[in-house]
Amino acid sequence: ANSEDYQPAANRRTRLLHIRGVSYCINEWGTDGAPLLFYLHGWADTGSTFQFVADALSADWHVIAPDWGFGRTVHRSPAYWFPDYLADLHELLQTCSPDRPVRLVGHSKGANVGSLYAGTMPERVAAFVNIEGFGLTDSDPNDAPRRYRDWIEAGQDGPVFSEYADFTTLARRIR
DSSP states (O other): OOSSSSOOOOOEEEEEEEEETEOOOOOOOOTTOEEEEEOOOOTTOOOOGGHHHHHTTTTTTTEEEEOOTTTTTBBSSOOHHHHHHHHHHHHHHHEEEEEESSEEEETTTHHHHHHHHHHHHHHEEEEEEEEOOOOOOOOOGGGGHHHHHHHHHHHHHHHOOOOHHHHHHHHHHHH
């Protein structure tokens, strides 16, 4: 193996949770009884991206990161709205930590959903870390028809994702 090949230090476990008609793939590292850190990834990412974080923390923490709209989570609809993410997050947290508020970490889209959730349900969040969750930009409401049109037209082609020659190249990019 190449010295650049990444070898995970912490073993990842997965399980499926059926929440609000969605089959969520949950990625977990560490010990069930350890303090819980709940991670929410950004758009077009997956929970397993937090492998690098889990490698550093799983000896002392129980890390949970759902596949949040990508990866192995199966949604009932191709369109998903922020209120759906909030309701799903609430149910996920009720399932994973029913009796205690959680430490929530969100990146990008996950940070935006986490911010809304922490503000809406503060009693369920013990601490929150926002990584690049900048929210929506200010805009003129009169621009809404053009912005909706742009969104509809962009959705007809589907998203374009980066491609990598192999897993090692992807891991190097993420690190």
